[in-house]
Amino acid sequence: MSQNSEDISAIREYLKSLGLTKYEALVYIALLRVDGPSAATEIHEISGVPRASVYPVLDRLAQKNLVNISNTTPKQFRATPPDEGITSLMKGIEKDAELSKEALNKIYQKKTETGRGNQELIWSISGMENILNKLSDLTSDIESDLRALCNWQFFGPYIADTLEEKKIKAVIITNSPDNSVFQTYEGMEILIPEHPPEPIGKGDISGVFIIDSKRVLVIMGTTDLTPTALYSESPGFVRFFNSYWEFIQTHLGVHHRQE
Amino acid sequence: MSQNSEDISAIREYLKSLGLTKYEALVYIALLRVDGPSAATEIHEISGVPRASVYPVLDRLAQKNLVNISNTTPKQFRATPPDEGITSLMKGIEKDAELSKEALNKIYQKKTETGRGNQELIWSISGMENILNKLSDLTSDIESDLRALCNWQFFGPYIADTLEEKKIKAVIITNSPDNSVFQTYEGMEILIPEHPPEPIGKGDISGVFIIDSKRVLVIMGTTDLTPTALYSESPGFVRFFNSYWEFIQTHLGVHHRQE
DNA sequence: TAAGTGTTGTTATAAAAAAAACAACAGGGA
DNA sequence: TCCCTGTTGTTTTTTTTATAACAACACTTA
Numbered sequence: 244m245s246q247n248s249e250d251i252s253a254i255r256e257y258l259k260s261l262g263l264t265k266y267e268a269l270v271y272i273a274l275l276r277v278d279g280p281s282a283a284t285e286i287h288e289i290s291g292v293p294r295a296s297v298y299p300v301l302d303r304l305a306q307k308n309l310v311n312i313s314n315t316t317p318k319q320f321r322a323t324p325p326d327e328g329i330t331s332l333m334k335g336i337e338k339d340a341e342l343s344k345e346a347l348n349k350i351y352q353k354k355t356e357t358g359r360g361n362q363e364l365i366w367s368i369s370g371m372e373n374i375l376n377k378l379s380d381l382t383s384d385i386e387s388d389l390r391a392l393c394n395w396q397f398f399g400p401y402i403a404d405t406l407e408e409k410k411i412k413a414v415i416i417t418n419s420p421d422n423s424v425f426q427t428y429e430g431m432e433i434l435i436p437e438h439p440p441e442p443i444g445k446g447d448i449s450g451v452f453i454i455d456s457k458r459v460l461v462i463m464g465t466t467d468l469t470p471t472a473l474y475s476e477s478p479g480f481v482r483f484f485n486s487y488w489e490f491i492q493t494h495l496g497v498h499h500r501q502e
Numbered sequence: 503m504s505q506n507s508e509d510i511s512a513i514r515e516y517l518k519s520l521g522l523t524k525y526e527a528l529v530y531i532a533l534l535r536v537d538g539p540s541a542a543t544e545i546h547e548i549s550g551v552p553r554a555s556v557y558p559v560l561d562r563l564a565q566k567n568l569v570n571i572s573n574t575t576p577k578q579f580r581a582t583p584p585d586e587g588i589t590s591l592m593k594g595i596e597k598d599a600e601l602s603k604e605a606l607n608k609i610y611q612k613k614t615e616t617g618r619g620n621q622e623l624i625w626s627i628s629g630m631e632n633i634l635n636k637l638s639d640l641t642s643d644i645e646s647d648l649r650a651l652c653n654w655q656f657f658g659p660y661i662a663d664t665l666e667e668k669k670i671k672a673v674i675i676t677n678s679p680d681n682s683v684f685q686t687y688e689g690m691e692i693l694i695p696e697h698p699p700e701p702i703g704k705g706d707i708s709g710v711f712i713i714d715s716k717r718v719l720v721i722m723g724t725t726d727l728t729p730t731a732l733y734s735e736s737p738g739f740v741r742f743f744n745s746y747w748e749f750i751q752t753h754l755g756v757h758h759r760q761e
Numbered sequence: 762t763a764a765g766t767g768t769t770g771t772t773a774t775a776a777a778a779a780a781a782a783c784a785a786c787a788g789g790g791a
Numbered sequence: 792t793c794c795c796t797g798t799t800g801t802t803t804t805t806t807t808t809a810t811a812a813c814a815a816c817a818c819t820t821a
């Protein structure tokens with residue numbers, strides 16, 4: 244067995260997300276490593292979990308359908324295969340997700356019609372995943388047009404994919420990663436300035452997305468730090484980035500234009 | 503607001519499955535209840551979470567994409583709509599589930615071919631969900647035939663649905679819930695004894711499933727207790743329930759036969 | 762057959778970690 | 792000056808981990 248402790252730590256983190264304690268994860272991993280069913284003492288030896296603690300841990304794993312028990316003397320324990328076990332765990336979690344969604348929507352929907360509120364605020368979003376989720380939400384609600392300034396590498400293919408079906412008019416100012424061909428659709432225009440503004444030119448995870456001329460998402464990040472984004476419908480904010488975008492379009496010289 | 507503390511406790515349990523602490527759940531629920539964005543002090547008042555604790559909680563919720571922050575003075579906080587927020591949470595969990603499945607399968611697969619092991623052991627399965635999962639696994643792996651003795655109400659439609667496509671020969675001894683028509687398929691035979699054995703006759707959650715004449719699942723439960731099942735490939739176990747089943751078939755008199 | 766030893770399963774207790782709860786301080790704005 | 796906001800530190804509570812102890816059972820040996 245070439246299993247090392249780094250791998251086991253990583254697996255433990257994944258299983259922690261699925262609701263397993265450290266001991267539960269260690270015991271389940273140990274059972275998956277052995278050939279056939281095992282007794283508690285053997286599990287203790289392989290997993291490093293104290294022998295007396297192994298018993299309640301195995302009971303909890305059985306409740307979670309990750310272990311089967313044969314009531315022999317000594318008891319024998321067998322791991323549920325990962326595909327079956329993890330699927331079983333996920334079923335329970337998905338059910339709770341569904342129930343919480345319903346219950347929370349009941350609370351939230353009472354407010355939806357009344358609170359249009361606060362176009363004036365600027366919202367921070369942090370973490371690449373959260374940012375991409377927001378971009379996804381915005382593009383799914385898009386009505387008429389998109390103007391963007393961004394790295395093609397990080398955002399280009401996604402935008403082309405997403406907006407092609409809707410026939411949304413899009414103008415993208417972007418860098419040229421190399422002389423490769425851009426995937427576009429009719430109605431999508433690509434502008435490549437001779438001297439792209441610095442974050443774009445440097446290949447950072449940056450972008451300005453102006454949706455329907457009234458909503459703006461600005462992504463500010465570098466390839467080595469956690470990116471942050473700002474989102475707002477505030478007219479001042481929109482105006483600022485509108486003019487920023489227009490400035491880039493008109494003053495930095497367009498080196499290449501592709502439709 | 504007619505929200506009571508029972509509802510909030512239930513929602514908290516669901517959200518706990520999704521990895522939220524008590525305070526995180528309370529704050530998110532509070533934010534969903536208010537009209538538009540709120541300041542930290544207002545959240546404290548509505549949620550009952552101590553004011554000083556609200557800040558780190560809100561930071562963590564923002565990391566989880568459940569809250570957006572506007573860095574005004576005082577800061578304003580807004581809840582992500584439940585659909586979007588829960589979906590976002592689930593994405594992370596599903597990713598961890600997938601990663602753990604892959605990593606665990608790597609460990610487990612090294613053992614699959616070598617360990618045929620322990621047809622002799624009898625495995626206990628407890629909880630209706632876990633039992634149904636096992637039945638599902640067994641029926642998806644079925645090769646030639648099924649004999650069963652069970653309540654039609656609990657198991658009949660499932661079996662008919664599942665095995666119809668495979669054209670598996672099945673013989674089911676069951677009770678007659680009333681004079682309703684059984685859903686069957688060609689190759690599935692229904693036997694209804696005049697005096698069904700007691701658990702079956704009483705309508706308990708009981709059943710004997712003999713799969714391919716070499717694997718047996720026995721479900722023992724009543725409608726008011728948590729059911730337990732036994733599963734084994736042990737020849738002795740299989741022989742016992744084979745003969746039990748044959749005895750029922752030949753001695754209790756068949757009152758009705760339907761193909 | 763009885764005694765001794767080792768194993769198994771269970772429960773209780775102690776220690777550590779995480780979450781909840783509370784206290785206090787500094788800075789900013791009215 | 793007072794109040795609010797944001798932050799940090801400390802204490803308490805809860806949960807998990809780690810350890811200790813006991814009873815019962817099984818096996819071996821004299």
